[in-house]
Amino acid sequence: MCGIVAYVGPKEAYPILINGLKRLEYRGYDSAGIALLNSSLNVYKAKGKVSDLEDIIKDTDLHGTIGIAHTRWATHGEPNQVNAHPHYSQSKEIALIHNGIIENYASLRKELESRGYVFESSTDTEVLTNLIEDIKINENVDLFEAVRIALNQVIGAYAIVVISRNDPDTLIAARKGSPLVIGIGTDDYYVASDATPIVEYTKNVVYLDDEEVAQIRRNNTLKIKTIRNHEKTPYVQQLELNLSALEKGGFEHFMLKEIYEQPHSIRDSMRGRLHADLGTVSLGGIIDYEQKLITAQRILVVACGTSWHAGLVGEYLIEDLARIPVEVEYASEFRYRNPVIYEHDVVIAISQSGETADTLAAIELAKSKGATILGICNVVGSSIARATHAGSYTHAGPEIGVASTKAFTAQVTLLTLLALRLAQLKGTLSKSRFLQILNELDRIPEKVEETLKTSEVVTRIATQFKDVRNFLYLGRGYNFPVALEGALKLKEISYIHAEGYPAAEMKHGPIALIDEEMPVVFIATNKGTYDKVVSNIQEVKARKGKVIAIVTKGDTIVKGMADYVIEIPETEEMLVPLLATIPLQKLSYHIAVMRGCNVDQPRNLAKSVTVE
Ligand code: G6P
Numbered sequence: 001m002c003g004i005v006a007y008v009g010p011k012e013a014y015p016i017l018i019n020g021l022k023r024l025e026y027r028g029y030d031s032a033g034i035a036l037l038n039s040s041l042n043v044y045k046a047k048g049k050v051s052d053l054e055d056i057i058k059d060t061d062l063h064g065t066i067g068i069a070h071t072r073w074a075t076h077g078e079p080n081q082v083n084a085h086p087h088y089s090q091s092k093e094i095a096l097i098h099n100g101i102i103e104n105y106a107s108l109r110k111e112l113e114s115r116g117y118v119f120e121s122s123t124d125t126e127v128l129t130n131l132i133e134d135i136k137i138n139e140n141v142d143l144f145e146a147v148r149i150a151l152n153q154v155i156g157a158y159a160i161v162v163i164s165r166n167d168p169d170t171l172i173a174a175r176k177g178s179p180l181v182i183g184i185g186t187d188d189y190y191v192a193s194d195a196t197p198i199v200e201y202t203k204n205v206v207y208l209d210d211e212e213v214a215q216i217r218r219n220n221t222l223k224i225k226t227i228r229n230h231e232k233t234p235y236v237q238q239l240e241l242n243l244s245a246l247e248k249g250g251f252e253h254f255m256l257k258e259i260y261e262q263p264h265s266i267r268d269s270m271r272g273r274l275h276a277d278l279g280t281v282s283l284g285g286i287i288d289y290e291q292k293l294i295t296a297q298r299i300l301v302v303a304c305g306t307s308w309h310a311g312l313v314g315e316y317l318i319e320d321l322a323r324i325p326v327e328v329e330y331a332s333e334f335r336y337r338n339p340v341i342y343e344h345d346v347v348i349a350i351s352q353s354g355e356t357a358d359t360l361a362a363i364e365l366a367k368s369k370g371a372t373i374l375g376i377c378n379v380v381g382s383s384i385a386r387a388t389h390a391g392s393y394t395h396a397g398p399e400i401g402v403a404s405t406k407a408f409t410a411q412v413t414l415l416t417l418l419a420l421r422l423a424q425l426k427g428t429l430s431k432s433r434f435l436q437i438l439n440e441l442d443r444i445p446e447k448v449e450e451t452l453k454t455s456e457v458v459t460r461i462a463t464q465f466k467d468v469r470n471f472l473y474l475g476r477g478y479n480f481p482v483a484l485e486g487a488l489k490l491k492e493i494s495y496i497h498a499e500g501y502p503a504a505e506m507k508h509g510p511i512a513l514i515d516e517e518m519p520v521v522f523i524a525t526n527k528g529t530y531d532k533v534v535s536n537i538q539e540v541k542a543r544k545g546k547v548i549a550i551v552t553k554g555d556t557i558v559k560g561m562a563d564y565v566i567e568i569p570e571t572e573e574m575l576v577p578l579l580a581t582i583p584l585q586k587l588s589y590h591i592a593v594m595r596g597c598n599v600d601q602p603r604n605l606a607k608s609v610t611v612e
Helices: 013-027 050-057 105-114 124-138 143-151 254-260 262-270 284-295 305-322 357-368 383-387 406-426 431-451 455-465 479-494 503-508 530-542 573-594
Strands: 003-008 031-037 041-047 066-072 094-102 156-164 167-176 181-184 189-192 204-207 212-217 221-226 299-303 326-330 346-351 372-377 390-393 470-475 497-502 519-523 546-552 564-568
Touching: 003 013, 003 094, 003 156, 003 167, 013 031, 013 050, 013 066, 013 189, 031 050, 031 094, 041 050, 066 094, 066 156, 066 167, 094 124, 105 124, 124 143, 124 156, 143 156, 143 167, 143 212, 143 221, 167 189, 254 262, 254 573, 262 406, 262 431, 284 346, 284 372, 284 390, 284 406, 299 305, 299 357, 305 326, 305 346, 305 406, 305 479, 305 573, 346 357, 357 372, 357 383, 372 383, 372 406, 406 431, 406 573, 431 573, 455 546, 455 564, 455 573, 470 479, 470 503, 470 530, 479 497, 479 519, 479 573, 497 503, 503 530, 519 530, 519 573, 530 546, 546 573, 564 573
Parallel strands: 299 326, 299 346, 346 372, 372 390, 470 497, 470 519, 519 546, 546 564
Antiparallel strands: 003 066, 003 189, 031 041, 031 066, 094 156, 156 167, 167 212, 181 189, 181 204, 212 221
16 A cells, blocks of 8 residues: 655655655555655645656756655545645645554544644645644654654554654654664665665665654664654664565566466475475474464464465365364454454464554454464565564565465465474374375476466467456365455456356356356366366356366366366365466456556555555
8 A cells, every 4th residue: 555765865865766656656556746855845746656746747856865755545535636645734844644544633633623724635644744743833842752742642553754844854754553664774764664665775774663753864863762752772674675576577567477486486485394305394483383283272364365365275274184173264354343262272364465454453353362373474574474473474575566476375385384284293194195295295386387388278268258247266175265366366457357156156146147258267176076066067068158177287077068278287186276376367467468457556456455
């Protein structure tokens, strides 16, 4: 969602800020703005893309060595120029950018209005800007102190950066519930909502903690306090991110690059964990919690979107291999439905970004009931990774395309490792069966590589169906979450309505939709309920539906029935999701490209959903 970038130092700020905004575009946004401070404090804003902002300001004097910039994803007030950030305070002395939501903004606004403040926008952010100005004037304090005092009155989530016309050497930054990272250059500072705008300038960073305020000064001083006025020593860490991971590397879109990265990203998520030579699996991050896991009466998984689909695969895996009951919950439902949580429950939170607001809130709720919380996150140092008791990173590398691809397969890989480890500890698999699955998992990256070669048939299917209005995805067992994920991918980036269903449930509703216009994608690989799925395919064919089937190489039965088949290599049943997902990602990608959609930044979607 919203993105923040700020700079203070000896260089010209504008190129750094605009470049930073472009790096943040992947998060999803609908307007952009920038404030530059030279002899005056100037704010420029535009509805639409960062390129629209560039067009608007191309003939303006953009000099200045301190500035703040923002991409906004509308929450309070429609996406337009007025509501875009930065927001000026009433006197125009202060400008502020903000990610998050100020929940008590209405009462704060009322109070400020009664004291003569007039608001231009409908945002919660402008309220905070004027609150800071009001405190600065009435309490006669500097900007650092005014921000600190103001944040004590705020309920909600924020990452903010503030500048003042009267202090051209200082950025004030603060966070609660929304991430903020400070990059420390040789003679300058960068601030951003994630490390992507910073990595090309410095690898030394300080992650702010919740309720911390930083005073960042041009003369190389960084001071951090809590909003309760306790001084903190900045803890400098090294970024592990590489710039090449943020570039398209010759691919037309980030999504395509990330689809093709999967043989490597899956291998990376197994590295140091799957020891094929020793016949063992180890997950260092959760080693201290293994006993808790194997003695747990149940495991709860909380997640959203694609991560929730990975969680469903995890449920099948852990129950199947380790015989521990698992419940998978949408974090957004879990947090509000008064769930039963026991102290001995283990909750696994899955999140690519590690910032999803609903997942974070679900974690806090489970924590407050005494449960043990483990995380499976991709972004190192993210809020969820920090909020959990322990966890394992997926190590898929930065995922820039909004539609998740390599993060999903890395999550599933990690969950497979976890299920195998728990099975090993509990003795629920024979040694030989354990080794069989482990060795096959070790071969999966090569099989993903092979699966990626099925391009010709996928583009043929995409050409045939790119203009349809509906798609149905069906699968059973391990392939049911794959069907859900296939449908989600298609609707996210091509805007074609698509539904995923367990194949047998088709008769209880979706069958009514089937006619000669309706493409139905079956994941019909050769294990588990294969025969049953074959019957389901017959039911669709009998109603003249168009069948696209993902089958195991060498299949003849489904081949004889389906209109199109995509072959994937033979593998263990529980590992099929890692292969079957790949052609579905590619199908969505090609359909979206053929329809002229913005694949990497689909409309209305955000990569990192930091509001509920
Ligand atoms: C957004 C993204 C999805 C993602 C979901 C959960 O909706 O567009 O791709 O699956 O959030 O995000 P998380 O970062 O928690 O995995």
